[in-house]
Amino acid sequence: MTQIVSGQPVIDFVAQATSNQKVQLSQLQQQRVVLFFYPKNGTPSCVIENQDFAANYRHFAEQNTLIFGISRDTLTSHEAFRKTLNIPFELISDTQGILCEQFDVLQQSHEIDESFQSLTRSTFLIDEQSRLVQEWRSVKVRDHVHQVLATVRKLPTP
Helix, strand or coil: CCCCCCCCECCCCEEEECCCEEEEHHHHCCCEEEEEECCCCCCHHHHHHHHHHHHCHHHHHHCCEEEEEEECCCHHHHHHHHHHHCCCCEEEECCCCHHHHHCCCEEEEEECCEEEEEECCEEEEECCCCEEEEEECCCCCCCHHHHHHHHHHHCCCC
């Protein structure tokens, strides 16, 4: 697995998203991209995080920045979650964990004689040339969206 490195290009990817869209990073050039990985639709912290990004969607758009939420939930689950919360951005379904592996957001967890991979809440800011600008790992939901938006606002205008 190739490690993503700040300042370096992010490997191109194609992923299935809500609204029957395919998201391809290389097709998003000339725009900044925020990818936020979250564990599971409908859980309290994930609801709050998605609502916070939704509430600030316009501010990100004003900064030429697209937002995509990513989890291992199915597209059907994403569509329902998006509709329930009135989320204005697309959600990417990564049921096979391909993007999770590319961005190294999976960790081994243990629970009563059982071992499994869990998704670590993480966010990645990618610039107009598909380079990684900043990453936030093991994110705490409180004020996180405002930290990401503040970083976006500090970037030079293209």
